[in-house]
Amino acid sequence: MKEIMLQVKPVAGEIQTNFDEIERQLAEEARQYDGIVFTEDTRxxxxxxxxxxxxxxxxxxxxxxxxxxxxxxxxxxxxxxxxxxxxxxxxxxxxxxxxxxxxxxxxxxxxxxxxxxxxxxxxxxxxxxxxxxxxxxxxxxxxxxxxxxxxxxxxxxxxxxxxxxxxxxxMQSDAVPDALRKFQSCLSLPDALNYITTYEAQKAEVLRREEERRRLEEERKHQAEIERIRAEERRRVAEEEQIRREVEESVKAEVKSVDEASAAPLTAPESHTAVYTVVGTDEELQELEMAMISLGLYFERKDI
Structure with missing residues (x-):
């Protein structure tokens, strides 16, 4: 292509004016208004x-x-x-x-x-x-x-x-499908594996908390069962104590009746008083006392 060059020669011009004279006149004109005050009459x-x-x-x-x-x-x-x-x-x-x-x-x-x-x-x-x-x-x-x-x-x-x-x-993880989708989008294996690691850590924490919750629940149930058994035992002991007291009262009444009958001029079987020392557990002693009560024997217990 043939070289084409546009030649431009701008000629510098000059604007002639009386700036200096006009500026002096304007300055003098403006000074006469410095601090001027107009009133309603000069509005x-x-x-x-x-x-x-x-x-x-x-x-x-x-x-x-x-x-x-x-x-x-x-x-x-x-x-x-x-x-x-x-x-x-x-x-x-x-x-x-x-x-x-x-x-x-x-x-x-x-x-x-x-x-x-x-x-x-x-x-x-x-x-x-x-x-x-x-x-x-x-x-x-x-x-x-x-x-x-x-x-x-x-x-x-x-x-x-x-x-x-x-x-x-x-990887043996439930997070594999999501990790594959993440890897598919970014093609960063460390990011995908880190996703699985984070998921498994969170899953383990959830399982730990769930196991702790179940353990506490089982412990609560076990403690409640212990309290129930203790309450049942206290109730049974109280009932047996009540029966024992009632039997003792009945025996005492019968003994009193026998004593009164002995005072009368009637022939009655001869009674004897004997002292036995018995060693046994509380349950065994309770069974012995129940047996003596059933035989109509009067007895007094002194623990040593």
Whole structure:
């Protein structure tokens, strides 16, 4: 393409004005209003003063706008011509670039088909577990990346995924399905194994707490049963004590009756008083006393 050079020689201009003189006049005019106080009687004069000052300000600013419009006129004409020329250049740019983009689109389509072919040859049984979009790298689309490099990198990723999947499936844990899904999304075996480790630790803690709860519940039930048995034993002993007392009272009554009968001039069997020393457990002594009561024998117990 023939070199085309736009030559531009802007001529520096100058705006002539009496800034210094006007600034002095404005400063003198403004000083006369320093600390000025208007009253209700001079309100109309105050409004007129403000209007005059605003009119002065507008005339100064109008000068700026007029000068700017004159100053920008040559630039505006220059800018319009430049836009016309760039529009002429844009036409071949757009035409050629459309073809370049079409070439690139076809190249990307062919490269993607090549990547898909390599994937189909390498993926094996992991197709459902590891779809292409999960492992494809953006750099594989670059023209500078060779097919050999793509195959090598893809093969390494698939091999690591296969080994990681097998390692996770070999774990004896209920968390394996979730760990596989996590591994499938991030392809990080340490993260997946850490997930299983955390799950098992939490599970063990739950089981420990449940076992502790069952142990405490069994202990509570056992203690309650002991208390029930103790209460039943106390009730039985109290009933037996009550029976013993009733029998003693009955025996005493019978003995009294016998004594009274002995005082009467009647012939009665001769009674004897004997002392026995008996050694036995509380249960055995209770059985002995019950036997003597059943025989109608009067006795007194003195523990030694």
């Amino acid at each position: 109309v004069e105050a409004k007129k003063t403000v209007a005059d000052l605003r009119k002065l300000k507008k005339s100064i600013d109008d000068s700026r706008k007029e000068v700017k419009a004159q100053w920008m006129e040559p630039y505006n004409r220059f800018e319009a011509r430049v836009k016309q020329m760039t529009a002429i250049v844009d036409k071949p740019i757009n035409y050629i670039n459309g073809q370049v983009e079409a070439f690139e689109a076809r190249r990307l389509e062919e490269r993607q088909a090549e990547i898909q072919q390599i994937y189909n040859e390498e993926i094996g049984e992991l197709g459902e577990f590891l779809p292409l979009y999960r492992i494809q790298s953006d750099k594989w689309q670059n023209a500078s990346t060779s097919s050999k490099a793509i195959r090598k990198e893809m093969s390494a990723v698939i091999s690591n995924a296969r080994a990681g999947k097998a390692a996770i499936e070999a």
